[in-house]
Amino acid sequence: METLIPEICRLLNDTLSPEKAVLASATDGLDRLSRFPHFPLSLLAVATGGDSQGLRLAAAAYLKNFVRSWMDDNPQSLELQRFRNQLAQALLQAEPAVLKVLVEVFRLIVVKNFVKENTWPELVPELTSVIQRSNLIVQNGNAQWSTLNALTVLQAILRPFQYFLNPKVRNESVPVQLEIIAKDILVPLQATFHDFVNKILSFQDPFQDQVQSKLEEIILIICKCMYFSVRSYMPSALGPILHSFCHDLFRILDSLSLDGASDDGSLLRLKIAKRGLIIFSALVTRHRKHVDRLIPCVVDCAFKIAKQSGNVCNLDCLSERIISLAFDVISHILESGPW
Numbered sequence: 001m002e003t004l005i006p007e008i009c010r011l012l013n014d015t016l017s018p019e020k021a022v023l024a025s026a027t028d029g030l031d032r033l034s035r036f037p038h039f040p041l042s043l044l045a046v047a048t049g050g051d052s053q054g055l056r057l058a059a060a061a062y063l064k065n066f067v068r069s070w071m072d073d074n075p076q077s078l079e080l081q082r083f084r085n086q087l088a089q090a091l092l093q094a095e096p097a098v099l100k101v102l103v104e105v106f107r108l109i110v111v112k113n114f115v116k117e118n119t120w121p122e123l124v125p126e127l128t129s130v131i132q133r134s135n136l137i138v139q140n141g142n143a144q145w146s147t148l149n150a151l152t153v154l155q156a157i158l159r160p161f162q163y164f165l166n167p168k169v170r171n172e173s174v175p176v177q178l179e180i181i182a183k184d185i186l187v188p189l190q191a192t193f194h195d196f197v198n199k200i201l202s203f204q205d206p207f208q209d210q211v212q213s214k215l216e217e218i219i220l221i222i223c224k225c226m227y228f229s230v231r232s233y234m235p236s237a238l239g240p241i242l243h244s245f246c247h248d249l250f251r252i253l254d255s256l257s258l259d260g261a262s263d264d265g266s267l268l269r270l271k272i273a274k275r276g277l278i279i280f281s282a283l284v285t286r287h288r289k290h291v292d293r294l295i296p297c298v299v300d301c302a303f304k305i306a307k308q309s310g311n312v313c314n315l316d317c318l319s320e321r322i323i324s325l326a327f328d329v330i331s332h333i334l335e336s337g338p339w
Helices: 005-014 020-033 039-049 053-073 078-091 096-116 123-132 147-162 176-202 206-230 236-254 264-286 288-314 317-336
Strands: none
Touching: 005 020, 005 039, 005 053, 039 053, 039 078, 039 096, 053 078, 053 096, 078 096, 078 123, 078 147, 096 147, 123 147, 123 176, 147 176, 147 206, 176 206, 176 236, 206 236, 206 264, 236 264, 236 288, 264 288, 264 317, 288 317
8 A cells, every 4th residue: 555655646746737738647647546456545545644735635535536436336345344444533533624525535435334234333333432532522632532523423424314214214213323323422422512512601711712612613513413313313312312402502592692793703603503493493393292391492592583683784694594593493383383
């Protein structure tokens, strides 16, 4: 594998050239190297350890296109199984820009191997262990794993479950993979979610803005994971924690003041609020019986947001969207019956 890496680096750098002849030669060279069995692992090594960010991003982008066709040609190859494990490890330590591209590669494999075929049994146990030992969970800056990266991986795994896998099947049961994730990862994460919400709502010191931003990013990802889990299905393990989870969302939404254009410091908080309202709509329309006792609180929360619509001419697009979603929540509740 090491023998391919220098040549791959040279060719990828050439793909950034403005000269058409150099670009064509580099493309042909990469296509020739792609026939070697270690090519995807070599590309992954460049994507995570290349000399420059431009090189790392070029390797990640080429890898995404390569894996798409590679999986069609070799759906059950041992090389693919080895590669997917190395990719999962790489995602946990990748820099943000590269992570954003590599997670798309990962999602291609997850949809086929984990969601549709359920042929990656070790994925959830290993991710569970990584999350439990990640830096923000154990509160150790020297921890090997990044909580943000680990939860980004979790988000990629859960995204396909936001839709019914077999929409033509009436009363389709919850996929066993989703049940396992809910029980082993999402339920334990509720304590972390509650703790982080407490922290961001108590911050007063401007010198803590960076810490607050990291925690809000984690909260947003957990909200997205919960949304993907309940948009269509309702894993049995999530029922008991819905009330606690929703009450934390109420507290975040109650802290909002939509009195003008949002700045960078409030952007994540607004995104969390937006996702929270989308979750409420999903719960009311798809799983009313699970949140029936929460409906008065949901209505009160949505009304508080909706009342700020009088200032809509001074609001930015995201704040307007939040107010619109609040009205949507109220509408869905009225459509679904009395409370």
